[in-house]
Structure formats: structure tokens, C-alpha cells
Amino acid sequence: MTEAVKGPASYFPSIEKKHGRPIAEWKELIRRSPLTKHMELVSWLKAEYxxxxGHANALVAHTLAEDGVK
Known part of the structure; x- marks a missing residue:
């Protein structure tokens, strides 16, 4: 039996479907951005893309957590 994905990653299938980019590409965009604060990155993804x-917040939260940023 597989466990349901929880947290920010639960948004990933709908992000890929709706916006047509793989999650790895979104994470790379976030990591390359000169912005570093959570809400700055969220606002940037909303305005630019x-x-x-919810989708922007999930991507930023998951990426920053992976990178050990709090």
C-alpha cells in the first residue's frame, strides 16, 4: 500500500499539469533567483509565471526545505 503524499509535494502533480513544467525545473528557477526570502520568491513566481x-508557496517551501533554509 502506498502512502499519500502530504505537505507541499502534494501540489506537484497539479502544478506540472497546469503549468507544463517539471518540478525540477521550477526548483532550479527558484534556486537561481537572486531572491532569498520565502514570500519574495512566492510573489515573484506569481507575478513572473x-x-x-498555493502552488507558488508549495514550490518555495519544498525547495527551501530541501536546501536547509528556514
Whole structure:
């Protein structure tokens, strides 16, 4: 039996479907951005790429957590 994905990663299938980019590509964009603060990155993804708040927040939260940023 497989466990359901929880947390920010639960948004990933719908992000890929709606916005047509793989999650790895979104994470790379976030990591290359000169911005470093969570909400700055969320606002940037929303303004620059048209992501909704939930999708942008999930991508940023997951990426920063992977990178050990709190």
C-alpha cells in the first residue's frame, strides 16, 4: 500500500499539469533567483509565471526545505 503524499509535494502533480513544467525545473528557477526570502520568491513566481499562491508557496517551501533554509 502506498502512502499519500502530504505537505507541499502534494501540489506537484497539479502544478506540472497546469503549468507544463517539471518540478525540477521550477526548483532550479527558484534556486537561481537572486531572491532569498520565502514570500519574495512566492510573489515573484506569481507575478513572473502566473502561479497561484498555493502552488507558488508549495514550490518555495519544498525547495527551501530541501536546501536547509528556514
Amino acid at each position: 502566473g502561479l497561484g499562491h
